[in-house]
Amino acid sequence: MRTSQFPLNTVKETPADAEIASHQLMIRAGLIRKLAAGLYTWLPLGLRVMRRVEKITRAEMEKAGALEVLMPALQPAELWQETGRWEQYGPELARLKDRHDRDFCLGPTHEEIITDLARNEIKSYKQLPITYYQIQTKFRDEIRPRFGIMRSREFIMKDAYSFHLNQASLQETYEVMYQAYSNIFNHLGLKFRAVIADSGSIGGAVSHEFHVLAESGEDAIAFSTVSDYAANIEKAEAVMPGGSPKAASAELTLIDTPNQHSIEEVCRFLNIAPAQCLKTLIVKGEEDALVALLLRGDHELNTIKAEKIDGIASPLAFANDEEISLACNCKPGSIGPIGLTIRIIADRSVALMSDFVCGANQDGKHYTGVNWERDLPLPAQIEDIRTVVEGDICPDGQGKITLARGIEVGHIFQLGTKYSAAMKAGVVNEAGKNQIIIMGCYGIGISRVVAAAIEQNHDEKGIIWPSNLAPFQVAICPMNMHKSARLKDASEKLYQDMLNAGIDVLFDDRKVRAGFMFSDMELIGIPHCIVIGDRGLDSGTVEYKARTAQGNEEVAFADIIDFLKAKLI
RNA sequence: CGGGGCGUAGCGCAGUUUGGUAGCGCACUUGCAUGGGGUGCAAGGGGUCGAAGGUUCAAAUCCUUUCGUCCCGACCA
Numbered sequence: 015m016r017t018s019q020f021p022l023n024t025v026k027e028t029p030a031d032a033e034i035a036s037h038q039l040m041i042r043a044g045l046i047r048k049l050a051a052g053l054y055t056w057l058p059l060g061l062r063v064m065r066r067v068e069k070i071t072r073a074e075m076e077k078a079g080a081l082e083v084l085m086p087a088l089q090p091a092e093l094w095q096e097t098g099r100w101e102q103y104g105p106e107l108a109r110l111k112d113r114h115d116r117d118f119c120l121g122p123t124h125e126e127i128i129t130d131l132a133r134n135e136i137k138s139y140k141q142l143p144i145t146y147y148q149i150q151t152k153f154r155d156e157i158r159p160r161f162g163i164m165r166s167r168e169f170i171m172k173d174a175y176s177f178h179l180n181q182a183s184l185q186e187t188y189e190v191m192y193q194a195y196s197n198i199f200n201h202l203g204l205k206f207r208a209v210i211a212d213s214g215s216i217g218g219a220v221s222h223e224f225h226v227l228a229e230s231g232e233d234a235i236a237f238s239t240v241s242d243y244a245a246n247i248e249k250a251e252a253v254m255p256g257g258s259p260k261a262a263s264a265e266l267t268l269i270d271t272p273n274q275h276s277i278e279e280v281c282r283f284l285n286i287a288p289a290q291c292l293k294t295l296i297v298k299g300e301e302d303a304l305v306a307l308l309l310r311g312d313h314e315l316n317t318i319k320a321e322k323i324d325g326i327a328s329p330l331a332f333a334n335d336e337e338i339s340l341a342c343n344c345k346p347g348s349i350g351p352i353g354l355t356i357r358i359i360a361d362r363s364v365a366l367m368s369d370f371v372c373g374a375n376q377d378g379k380h381y382t383g384v385n386w387e388r389d390l391p392l393p394a395q396i397e398d399i400r401t402v403v404e405g406d407i408c409p410d411g412q413g414k415i416t417l418a419r420g421i422e423v424g425h426i427f428q429l430g431t432k433y434s435a436a437m438k439a440g441v442v443n444e445a446g447k448n449q450i451i452i453m454g455c456y457g458i459g460i461s462r463v464v465a466a467a468i469e470q471n472h473d474e475k476g477i478i479w480p481s482n483l484a485p486f487q488v489a490i491c492p493m494n495m496h497k498s499a500r501l502k503d504a505s506e507k508l509y510q511d512m513l514n515a516g517i518d519v520l521f522d523d524r525k526v527r528a529g530f531m532f533s534d535m536e537l538i539g540i541p542h543c544i545v546i547g548d549r550g551l552d553s554g555t556v557e558y559k560a561r562t563a564q565g566n567e568e569v570a571f572a573d574i575i576d577f578l579k580a581k582l583i
Numbered sequence: 584c585g586g587g588g589c590g591u592a593g594c595g596c597a598g599u600u601u602g603g604u605a606g607c608g609c610a611c612u613u614g615c616a617u618g619g620g621g622u623g624c625a626a627g628g629g630g631u632c633g634a635a636g637g638u639u640c641a642a643a644u645c646c647u648u649u650c651g652u653c654c655c656g657a658c659c660a
Contacts, residue, residue, distance in 0.1 A: 102660090529620030
């Protein structure tokens with residue numbers, strides 16, 4: 015391709031509304047243009063990159079035995095009403111009416127549609143297992159679209175759905191897909207982690223997210239320093255610490271702590287460490303009941319874990335000051351478990367505390383030297399309700415927890431029968447009886463992968479594409495070609511030779527200055543650049559520069575094709 | 584949904600406080616020069632100042648309403 019026929023649309027100025035590097039660079043490099051909030055047009059250069067992601071994804075899906083289909087983005091409300099999601103999905107579901115005033119939505123996902131397909135097309139267990147996939151546009155009317163293509167209202171997703179007679183078959187396909195996903199992200203050249211994930215409202219026992227590692231990622235993930243263990247921090251288990259509390263060495267003492275409310279304030283006031291404090295949080299339970307959650311002062315409540323406990327309101331809600339005053343006879347900041355009559359749930363690490371400090375349920379007073387059993391009974395219910403921190407013991411017992419940030423680009427679920435049961439999708443089994451089919455579902459945010467790749471691979475000059483994602487592998491940059499017929503001939507020959515050799519090359523035949531050309535090629539992240547000039551022609555050489563390298567190297571003109579082929583393997 | 588910011592040429596911005604009929608940089612067009620890291624000089628084209636209503640002799644500027652957009656949070660999952 016020639017730049018004279020493939021306009022680059024690069025811009026020098028960073029758009030005012032782009033916050034993160036990938037968003038800024040996608041606009042500057044001319045990959046996308048904004049139409050409205052959360053809606054983007056893909057320009058030729060950007061689409062070329064997205065097609066690379068699709069191609070690699072498709073190849074692995076086919077290898078995994080999945081069959082490509084294409085389902086409508088416009089979907090009738092009836093199917094969504096069958097599963098109850100027409101009501102449940104909320105305003106994020108883009109709804110509309112047709113001219114006959116019938117309800118439709120623009121699909122945010124396709125469980126209902128594929129399940130409808132399955133119940134109509136799959137009649138016998140002999141047709142199972144089967145996996146369908148598609149690469150298609152999804153619509154989610156996000157409350158707050160942001161970060162460009164990263165969280166947009168319309169985006170491209172690869173979604174796959176598998177159907178099974180039994181759990182063992184689902185497990186088998188799940189593992190195949192897990193491997194296919196790993197292959198995809200490896201081929202894309204991205205540093206990623208597969209992590210144990212919360213399956214949320216989608217349900218099912220098993221779920222993994224695939225995260226591209228990047229500092230700017232919206233999710234925190236926890237993984238082991240030595241083993242394969244990795245989990246979303248929402249889901250990472252804080253294990254029960256071994257041992258028993260140290261013996262009490264201090265007397266229970268009621269002290270004045272005027273105007274000391276937060277853990278931080280109390281610690282400074284008493285000159286103790288946060289780990290020596292007990293944090294008491296009051297949250298809403300069921301039917302107006304309140305529940306006290308006890309955490310070590312240096313730990314944070316994990317709301318996902320807490321709201322899964324029976325009797326705690328989901329979504330989690332904190333009690334207000336009034337409700338706290340009624341239940342504890344004091345304001346927040348002086349709450350503690352001693353004498354508390356509401357239900358108490360303690361975090362696992364709390365059980366090992368001794369000689370600790372906690373609120374006294376009297377404004378401006380705390381207890382010091384508190385010890386379980388001697389001063390108050392250990393709470394009957396001990397649960398894992400905190401977020402893991404760096405250095406925690408890994409749940410599999412091997413190594414310690416390290417934290418990193420990631421961008422969720424893939425998510426796989428073992429759905430079970432949630433949709434197939436609601437929509438009565440069954441097959442006749444070997445015994446001739448009707449049986450509800452079991453489902454799995456598997457998604458990759460194709461357009462988000464493009465942004466995530468940039469987020470992970472860029473520098474101050476622009477994008478640094480991993481080889482398999484680059485819109486072009488090689489750029490030819492001739493120096494002042496319009497002034498030298500000899501150079502023009504040599505450049506054209508080099509271009510043709512590369513095309514003939516099957517090299518994906520962008521020939522910059524614009525009449526622009528060297529610096530302009532280099533800056534553009536670096537901004538759009540072409541991995542390999544060949545600089546050809548009269549100077550080199552005299553000695554029969556061209557210059558080669560890798561996007562990631564500092565300097566150039568000279569290569570004989572005659573050898574350049576072989577040289578590049580070796581680089582491109 | 585709550586809080587805050589911003590809407591002036593394709594992009595980035597000044598001008599709004601104190602009302603007088605719109606400007607700068609980039610980009611674009613043309614010419615000359617330059618020619619290995621976003622070059623220089625000159626000439627040019629392009630804007631109902633987000634929209635509607637109001638105040639005024641006069642509104643980008645003041646008032647009201649409204650729309651869009653971005654950030655923070657909540658909600659949703």
